Amino acid sequence: MNVHAQTTRTPAEAALIDSFAGRVSELPGDAAVTVRRDEALELLKNGLPSRRVEAWHYTDLRRLLSSVPAFKPVSEAEPVAPLIERSAVLAVLGGAAVDRNTGIDGVTVSTVADRLIEGGMTDGLAAAEPHDAVGAINAAFVSDGYVIDIAEGANLDRAIELQNLHTGGQAHSRFSVKAAAGAKATIVERQAGDGEALVSSISDLDVADDAEVLWIVLQEQPDTASYLGRFSARLGKNAKLTLFVMNSGGKLVRQEVRVEAAGEGSEFRLRGVNLLAGEAHCDVTMVLDHIAPDTYSTETLRNVVTGRANGVFQGQIRVARDAQKTDAKMACNTLLLSDDGGFSAKPELEIFADDVACGHGATVTEIDGNHLFYLMARGIDEKTARGLLVKAFVAEVIEELDDEAVVEALEGKLDAWFVEHG
Amino acid sequence: MPAVQETIDQVRMIDVDQYKYGFETHIESELAPKGLNEDIIRFISAKKDEPEWMTEWRLQAFKRWQTMEEPSWARVSYPKIDFQDLHYYAAPKNQSGPKSLDEVDPELLRTYEKLGIPLREQEILAGVRKQGEPSTLDGEPGDNVYSSGRVAVDAVFDSVSVVTTFKKELAQAGVIFCSISEAIREHPELVKKYLGSVVPVSDNFYATLNSAVFTDGSFVYVPKGVRCPMELSTYFRINEKNTGQFERTLIIADEGAYVSYLEGCTAPQRDENQLHAAVVELIALDDAEIKYSTVQNWYPGDSEGKGGIYNFVTKRGDCRGKNSKISWTQVETGSAITWKYPSCILRGDNSRGEFYSIAVSNGHQQIDSGTKMLHLGKNTTSRIISKGISAGNSQNTYRGQVSAHRKAANARNFTQCDSLLIGNDCGAHTVPYIEAKNATAQFEHEATTSKISEDQLFYVMQRGIPEEEAIALIVNGFVKDVIQQLPMEFAVEAQKLIGISLEGSVG
Incomplete structure (x- = not known):
């Protein structure tokens, strides 16, 4: 369809522009930040991306983001118990950072609000391209978050948990973490809340040479919240990053992942579990750039779709001309358990180097009849047997993580979802 | 792992500077003035002696086209086309439907002879060239590709169909095989019923343009229960400068019918780019089967990327009836730019769609090609096997869509695509x-070379064949399956390409 059409602004687009006018005076930042915010607003004035924009083909934001709630003057959000025991919690409540330090040696913390006012945080504060709605909304409205530096060679004995919580309205946060050379850390990012909301959150991670990070995104928004998230990372020489993403809530979810394997010998692992129920629309979009030679990446996503939910996975692996000997494997497996649900996958390869091993696989099916029969033949009723198989299907990805405490905590989350959604 | 030497050599043999069909035929032509407007469309329609409804259909399409924008989503880049700077009609003079071969301009006959296309059916019938004669098999690749076997040919030169062979014999079987212009005049009821029913007038920018200005193409109707007694084929040749070729092909297989159709194309070597925007519609009714094969060898441009054909084609098959089957096979080696997605609409219950493609790009060629399998009916199955090989400075994209409608219970798809890079600049x-919108759908997509059906792999490997060879054997087996059903000579080039090893495939 290429028919020209003059479009009018949707209620959500209008609400975004209006809330900017009402909010701008309270937003932190120096003159340079203000310029960036204005630029972001200009992009929003051009309208939210529709399915005609290739990157948003399966998530027509223009249509799906039906409303944008107003900012709440006061947030009643409270920090929650961390996923992993003994974690140092850094909470952002209703868009305001409330903690100042972690008490962990080798970790320094400052707030995004302070950085915006002091200057020096404008670099990441721009949309990546004209249709980058996540970047534009966040750049226009971002109010707070944390900037964390992990010292060279520091091996953190406790995890850091970033909590981004709300009680409705709007919340726009940012997290920036630098793991210096040889550092080792586990970071949990919690996205949750209560009530009708629009949340945007951008996390940015720098993994320097030989550093190793396990980053867990746990998105448990209520089914009244729209969540626009991005995780981006850059890997140095021989750096290792494991990113685990679990989406188990939200009405409209777009989780973007952008990773650059920029250092020779760097390794990236993405493990994702998407549990979709009700009317949820959940989109995980990844762009992975292999820039340096001898880089390695694997991505495994397991999706369970029930009810009238709709799942999307777009995964693009780009291998630059110089990134010879790249080894990249991507798999996206979906159990579609309802005729009213849907799942769309677009696993994309873009290869410019001629000596690489890249592959992708995508499957969408129902539960295997043979597996079901096997269990039922042993006297297990159908409902239980189905439950076991579905759980095993996703648990497999979780069990791949090395840390026992993390595996246990995530499986607890998984059980909770199955209890709630049968 | 990088490509093996054998593969590199084979790809070099079909590099852009090896183009064999670049000669030009000097023949007096009748040209429509440059530009596109309602008058030109009326002119084309009048030239074709078309009924009023057809002229109206074209004008409607033109109106729609004026409101449309050129699509930009494909991974190809080229300077903007000036659609007003083209001749939309070019025909060899005095060629408004020769009654016999003797009336055809000898210069034209020589052209087709040079291309290796037999327009003299009696010669073949008399057995001057016996089927499977060694000289044709071992000849230069692409030479004499049509020269033996019994193939009915519709030869399209620029904007008109020059001649259609074996018409009489086909008519005895009830098969209608003629140019689309003739079909519009002689079989309006069939054309009216099916034209535009698979690719709607306003489907996309190029299809709409084609609907407005198409000049010729082939029409095939195979009646109920008839198995078409011979291979049908169309040979397209663009000769004239600054022309666009817009052909339209419509193939209908009625209940229980079977037809296999081949398409070949070449063009002279020119510095300017030429436009080719075709529309092909296939309709398979209950239990019918259509096989459509293309060996696309348009002029690809020179080694600097100058000239070459812009190939913007809409090909779509509709498995309208239950148990129907449509299979596309394409061997793509030509064209500067290819934008082409032969698709299957699997509407009938138990219908089946297949797509086999080998796309080789060299020089500065850009290919964005693939398929669409739209599962609408119950128990529909589809299979996609695609091999892309890029060398030189070319870009080769596979773009394919597989979708299952809510009601498409038990839809099955298997997709496998492999690509191979030769060199550092492609x-x-x-x-x-x-x-997927249906829980019982089962879709598998893979682009790895190591995950073919374990059973098949095991079967081959336990006979002592190493894994790499076993995989190549199985994937090639899929493709060969179809290619081998083409007349051998037609597919010399295709056969050569299939021989290319999968070794070094990047997925």
């Missing part, structure tokens, strides 16, 4: 779109 890209 790119290989894979963009699959997988959309």
Whole structure:
């Protein structure tokens, strides 16, 4: 369809522009930040991306983001118990950072609000391209978050948990973490809340040479919240990053992942579990750039779709001309358990180097009849047997993580979802 | 792992500077003035002696086209086309439907002889060239490709169909095989019923343009229960400068019918780019089967990327009836730019769609090609096997969509695409779109060389064949399956390409 059409602004687009006018005076930042915010607003004035924009083909934001709630003057959000025991919690409540330090040696913390006012945080504060709605909304409205530096060679004995919580309205946060050379850390990012909301959150991670990070995104928004998230990372020489993403809530979810394997010998692992129920629309979009030679990446996503939910996975692996000997494997497996649900996958390869091993696989099916029969033949009723198989299907990805405490905590989350959604 | 030497050599043999069909035929032509407007459309329609409804259909399409924008989503780049700077009609003079071969301009006959296309059916019938004669098999690749076997040919030169062979014999079987212009005049009821029913007038920018200005093409109707007694084929040749070729092909297989159709194309070597925007519609009714094969060898431009054909083609098959089957096979080696997605609409219950493609790009060629399998009916199955090989400075993209409608219970798809890069200045890209809206659908997409059906692999390997060879054997087996059903000579080039090893495939 290429028919020209003059479009009018949707209620959500209008609400975004209006809330900017009402909010701008309270937003932190120096003159340079203000310029960036204005630029972001200009992009929003051009309208939210529709399915005609290739990157948003399966998530027509223009249509799906039906409303944008107003900012709440006061947030009643409270920090929650961390996923992993003994974690140092850094909470952002209703868009305001409330903690100042972690008490962990080798970790320094400052707030995004302070950085915006002091200057020096404008670099990441721009949309990546004209249709980058996540970047534009966040750049226009971002109010707070944390900037964390992990010292060279520091091996953190406790995890850091970033909590981004709300009680409705709007919340726009940012997290920036630098793991210096040889550092080792586990970071949990919690996205949750209560009530009708629009949340945007951008996390940015720098993994320097030989550093190793396990980053867990746990998105448990209520089914009244729209969540626009991005995780981006850059890997140095021989750096290792494991990113685990679990989406188990939200009405409209777009989780973007952008990773650059920029250092020779760097390794990236993405493990994702998407549990979709009700009317949820959940989109995980990844762009992975292999820039340096001898880089390695694997991505495994397991999706369970029930009810009238709709799942999307777009995964693009780009291998630059110089990134010879790249080894990249991507798999996206979906159990579609309802005729009213849907799942769309677009696993994309873009290869410019001629000596690489890249592959992708995508499957969408129902539960295997043979597996079901096997269990039922042993006297297990159908409902239980189905439950076991579905759980095993996703648990497999979780069990791949090395840390026992993390595996246990995530499986607890998984059980909770199955209890709630049968 | 990088490509093996054998593969590199084979790809070099079909590099852009090896183009064999670049000669030009000097023949007096009748040209429509440059530009596109309602008058030109009326002019074309009048030239074709078309009934009023057809002229109206074209004008409607033109109106729609004026409101449309050129699509930009494909991974190809080229300077903007000036659609007003083209001749939309070019025909060899005095060629408004020769009654016999003797009336055809000898210069034209020589052209087709040079291309190796037999327009003299009696010669073949008399057995001057026996089927499977060694000289044709071992000849230069692409030479004499049509020269033996019994193939009915519709030869399209620029904007008109020059001649259609074996018409009489086909008519005895009830098969209608003629140019589309003739069909519009002689079989209006069939054309009216099916034209535009698979690719609607306003489907996309190029299809709409084609609907407005198409000049010729082939029409096939195979009646109920008839198995077409011979292979049908169309040979397209663009000769004239600054022309666009817009052909339209319509193939209908009625209940229980079977037809196999081949398409070949070449063009002279020119510095300017030429436009080719075709529309092909296939309709398979209950239990019918259509096989459509293309060996696309348009002029690809020179080694600097100058000239070459812009190939913007809409090909779509509709498995309208239950148990129907449509299979596309394409061997793509030509064209500067290819934008082509032969698709299957699997509407009838138990219908089946297949797509086998080998796309080789060299020089500065850009290919963005693939397929769409739209599962609408119950128990529909589809299979996609695609091999892309890019060398030189070319870009080769596979773009394919597989979707299951809510009501498409038990839809099955298997997709496998492999790409191979030769050299450091080219790119290989894979963009699959997988959309499932039905819980009983089963879709598998893979682009790895190591995950073919374990059973098959085991079967081959336990006979002592190493894994790499076993995989190549199985994937090639899929393709060969179809290619081998083409007349051998037609597919010399295709056969050569299939011989290319999968070794070094990047997925």
